[in-house]
Ligand SMILES: O=C[C@H](O)[C@H](O)COP(=O)(O)O
C-alpha cells in the first residue's frame with residue numbers, strides 16, 4: 001500500500017541529500033521506524049474537517065512560522081514567541097473579520113530546505129549548500145556541510161520537544177482567550193500596531209466578561225486548536241514516519257498534521273507526489289507562476305482522486321507582480337472542473353530579492369500587494385480566498401524591509417537571524433493580520 005523507499009528514489013526524487021554513508025542512512029531510518037508517532041491520525045482527520053470548512057468558504061487558514069527551524073532554536077522562549085504572534089494574528093483575524101481561523105504552525109518539523117543551487121561559494125571555496133538542519137549544518141565548513149543522516153533522528157526529537165511545548169501552551173492556559181492582553185508584550189506593545197491590538201484586546205475582554213455574565217462556560221475560552229505542518233521533503237524521514245492507522249487501516253504521515261509538497265518537488269510522476277498521494281493527512285501543494293491549469297488539475301486528481309473537501313490545499317506563490325495576471329485562469333479552470341480545494345496565498349516566496357548588502361529580503365509592501373491581488377482575484381471570480389501562508393517569527397528581527405517601522409535595507413544587518421529566507425518580524429506580522437482582517441471583512 002505504501003510505496004517502498006527504493007521505489008520512490010527510483011523516480012529520481014528531486015532535492016534529496018547526497019549521503020556519503022548508506023549504512024548510516026539505514027541506521028537512522030531503522031531508528032525512526034520504531035519511534036512513536038508525533039501526531040495522531042484522528043488529529044489529522046480533525047484538521048481535514050477544518051480545512052473542509054475553509055474549502056466551503058466558512059473559515060480562514062492561518063499558516064505561519066520560520067522558513068527553516070533550527071535545532072538551536074528549540075528553546076522555550078523561541079517556541080512561545082512564535083506561538084504568541086500566531087495567536088495574536090488569529091485573534092485579530094477572528095475578531096475583526098468574524099471568521100473562524102484554522103491555526104497551523106510551520107513548526108515541529110520544518111527542518112529541510114529545497115535549494116536553487118546544490119552548492120555555495122564563499123571567497124573562492126565551494127561547499128554543499130545548506131539544506132536545513134535536517135540535512136547538514138549552516139556553518140561553512142566541509143564537515144558541517146556534509147549531509148549526516150543522524151540529523152533526521154535529531155529532527156524527530158526536536159519536533160517532539162517543540163510539539164510537546166506547543167501542546168502544553170495551547171491546552172494549559174497560555175492560549176486562553178482571557179489572556180489576549182498578556183500576549184501583547186515588550187517591544188510590540190509600544191508600537192502603533194501594538195496600541196491598536198491593545199484596543200481590540202480590550203473589546204474582546206469586555207465581550208468575554210459579558211458572555212460569562214450571561215452564563216457562558218469560561219472553559220470554552222480556555223484552549224485553542226493548533227496544528228503542526230512542514231514541507232515533506234526528505235523521503236527517508238517522511239517515509240519512516242508513515243504508519244498504518246490502527247483504527248482505519250489507512251497510512252498517515254505522523255511527522256506532522258499537515259504536510260506540503262514544495263514548488264520544486266511537485267512533478268506529477270515524482271517521488272513526493274507518489275508518497276503523499278498514499279497518505280491520508282490533509283496536504284498542500286505550492287503552485288508557482290509557471291503552473292498551468294492542466295498541471296493543477298492533474299495534481300488534484302492524482303492527490304485527491306475522491307475529491308474530498310479538506311484533503312487538498314493549493315498554496316499559490318506567484319509574486320506581487322504576477323498574481324493578478326496568472327491566478328485567475330488557474331482558479332477559474334480548477335473551479336469549473338468541480339475540484340474541491342482550499343486556496344491559500346503564500347505572499348513570501350514569489351517576492352524574494354537580494355539587497356545590495358547581499359542579504360536575501362522581501363518588501364512588506366510586496367507581501368501586502370500579493371495578498372491584496374489574491375483577494376481581488378477571488379472576489380472577481382466569486383471564490384473564497386481561504387488563507388495565508390507566511391514566514392514569520394515572534395522576535396524583533398530585521399529581515400524584511402518596510403512595514404510601519406519602515407525597516408530599510410541598511411537595517412538588515414542589525415538582527416538578521418534566518419538561516420534561509422527572510423521572515424516578517426512580530427510587528428510586521430501583526431500589521432499583516434490587521435490588513436488581512438480588513439480584506440476579509442470586505443470579502
Ligand atoms: O524556502 C524556500 C527555499 O528553500 C528557498 O527560497 C530557496 O532559497 P535559495 O534560492 O536561496 O536556494
Ligand SMILES: C=C(OP(=O)(O)O)C(=O)O
Pocket residue numbers: 067114231261262263264286317349
Ligand atoms: C521552499 C518553500 O517554498 P516554495 O516551495 O514555494 O519555494 C518554503 O515554503 O519554504
Ligand SMILES: [Mn+2]
Pocket residue numbers: 067068349391420421
Ligand atoms: Mn522559505
